[in-house]
Amino acid sequence: MPELSRTEAVELLTRLVEIPSLSREESEASNFLVGAMRGLGYDRCQVDAAGNAVGEIGAVDAGRTIVLLGHIDTVFGDIPVRVENCPDGPLLFGRGSVDAKGPLATFTAAAARLGSEWARRHDIRLVVVGAVEEEAATSKGARFIRDRFDGSREPIPDYCLIGEPSGTTRITLAYMGRLLMEMKADQPMMHSAGPNPGVAANAVDLWNWVNGYAASFNRERSGTFDQMRPSLREIRSWTDENMRDLAWIRIGIRLPLNFDVDALLANLRQWVCEDRVDPGTPLEPPSAETVDAAPQEFQVGDDELKLKFRLFGYEPAWRSSRNSALVRSFLAAIRKQAAVRPRFVSKSGTSDMNVVGPAWNCPIVAYGPGDSNLDHTPNEHISLDEYWQAVQVLETALRRLGQQS
Numbered sequence: 001m002p003e004l005s006r007t008e009a010v011e012l013l014t015r016l017v018e019i020p021s022l023s024r025e026e027s028e029a030s031n032f033l034v035g036a037m038r039g040l041g042y043d044r045c046q047v048d049a050a051g052n053a054v055g056e057i058g059a060v061d062a063g064r065t066i067v068l069l070g071h072i073d074t075v076f077g078d079i080p081v082r083v084e085n086c087p088d089g090p091l092l093f094g095r096g097s098v099d100a101k102g103p104l105a106t107f108t109a110a111a112a113r114l115g116s117e118w119a120r121r122h123d124i125r126l127v128v129v130g131a132v133e134e135e136a137a138t139s140k141g142a143r144f145i146r147d148r149f150d151g152s153r154e155p156i157p158d159y160c161l162i163g164e165p166s167g168t169t170r171i172t173l174a175y176m177g178r179l180l181m182e183m184k185a186d187q188p189m190m191h192s193a194g195p196n197p198g199v200a201a202n203a204v205d206l207w208n209w210v211n212g213y214a215a216s217f218n219r220e221r222s223g224t225f226d227q228m229r230p231s232l233r234e235i236r237s238w239t240d241e242n243m244r245d246l247a248w249i250r251i252g253i254r255l256p257l258n259f260d261v262d263a264l265l266a267n268l269r270q271w272v273c274e275d276r277v278d279p280g281t282p283l284e285p286p287s288a289e290t291v292d293a294a295p296q297e298f299q300v301g302d303d304e305l306k307l308k309f310r311l312f313g314y315e316p317a318w319r320s321s322r323n324s325a326l327v328r329s330f331l332a333a334i335r336k337q338a339a340v341r342p343r344f345v346s347k348s349g350t351s352d353m354n355v356v357g358p359a360w361n362c363p364i365v366a367y368g369p370g371d372s373n374l375d376h377t378p379n380e381h382i383s384l385d386e387y388w389q390a391v392q393v394l395e396t397a398l399r400r401l402g403q404q405s
Contacts, residue, residue: 003113004113008109009109009387012036012108012109013092013382013384014081014092014094015032015036016033016096016104017081018081021072022074022075023133023134023136024133026130026133027051029130030047030052030053030130031047033053033055033072033108036108037108037128040108041057041112041115041116042055042056042112043116049144050131050132050145052145053072053129054127055111055127056127056128057111057115057116057125058119058120058123059119059123062120062123062125064123064124064158064159065154066124066125066158066159067127067145067159067161067356068126068129068163069356070129070131070163070368071131071132071134071135071142071163071352072101072130072141073131073132073135074101074135075095077095078095079095080094082094089383090383090385092382092384093379093380095380098370098382099374099376102165102368102370103369104130104368106163106368106369106391106394107128107161107163108128110391110395110398111126113395114126114399118402122403127157129141129145131145134351141352143355146360149360150359159362160360161367162351162356163367163368164351164353165369165370165371166366166367169334169338170342171330171334171342171365172344172345172365172367173327173344173345173346173365174319175318175350176229176347177255178254178315179253179261179264181250181252181309182248182249183206183248183307183308184247184308185305186244186307187199187244187245187304189244190245198237198245199245200237202307203235203247204235206251207249209268210230210251210253213264213267214227214228214253225256226256228253228256229253229254230252231253232250232251233252234248235249236248254348254349255317258317259317261291261314262287262288265288265291272309273300291312295311295312295313297309297310297311315350315355316354317354318353318357319346320353320357320363320364321363324363325401329397329400330342330393332400333393333396333400334393336396337393338393347366351366369386369387369389
């Protein structure tokens with residue numbers, strides 16, 4: 001089969017960006033990508049039970065497995081898809097062009113350029129995944145792939161690449177962890193001139209408590225990646241038809257490596273029970289293990305004041321080693337294709353690396369074209385020159401990896 005050209009690679013990315021694929025609405029994009037993979041000569045292609053687009057090159061029983069795990073979903077935002085010619089080269093605008101259809105198309109194109117013959121000659125299976133719900137804090141697609149390659153049903157991958165924008169000359173080795181926390185306060189309707197500060201004060205108090213916990217934790221920690229970093233995502237209050245005042249708050253917390261989530265949750269329990277309301281019965285807080293498995297809810301109080309908590313989206317921070325054949329292959333490939341010194345990156349966000357890294361514990365990096373500062377913005381766009389360079393870097397890195405025993 002003829003080698004995939006730049007024009008064809010750009011057409012693949014453009015068409016993928018043109019198809020809207022909000023989290024939980026990815027089916028059209030997944031079906032398109034599976035069809036494109038089939039047309040590019042992939043050996044096996046399917047939309048799996050989770051909704052992921054999955055294409056494989058090489059024998060099922062190959063001696064080495066490399067999973068290239070991108071995500072196909074995007075956040076909300078209608079950005080007209082177009083190419084603008086600029087002094088530094090053409091730019092493709094569109095939601096998902098950077099985060100993360102650019103990296104996903106890079107994976108798809110580079111694997112196609114290697115092809116089935118190369119994979120079989122080097123006894124390698126390439127598994128390219130366009131995962132669903134990465135942006136929804138559920139990581140449904142990555143969890144499905146993680147559990148598929150569990151060392152029993154299928155072998156744990158020898159190497160893994162995560163499709164996230166790093167720029168073509170940078171390799172991401174680490175992501176911070178995350179915990180999401182919601183609270184709803186509920187009390188009888190009352191006049192604002194009364195002695196009670198109002199139901200919304202409970203939400204403010206929770207935010208102040210989380211901030212205080214973070215300030216105490218961060219006191220001896222100066223580096224961003226070493227700190228607990230809370231953010232106020234949303235807060236609102238209203239009165240319902242049953243004449244009750246309600247307030248709701250969502251807080252996101254970025255977590256450093258080896259953060260003790262159980263201690264945080266135990267301290268939350270103590271604050272709730274001792275400083276806010278009498279729970280009536282002893283309250284056992286959720287643990288990191290239960291919050292990782294599924295959203296956890298607990299409620300305290302009575303009709304005078306009820307506080308309902310929901311904890312979800314927990315992912316531990318993860319850092320990969322620099323000392324691996326995968327990293328060395330990328331360093332050599334970047335030097336060859338870009339003629340610059342490669343750089344390592346640690347990111348304050350999360351990715352599907354947080355999901356599969358602890359389970360597989362294999363050499364893993366995140367790589368892909370695009371400026372991550374444009375993630376989720378109204379101006380999201382990617383350089384097509386950079387995209388094509390990333391395809392060549394990845395192809396070169398995989399070829400070098402294939403030559404190693």
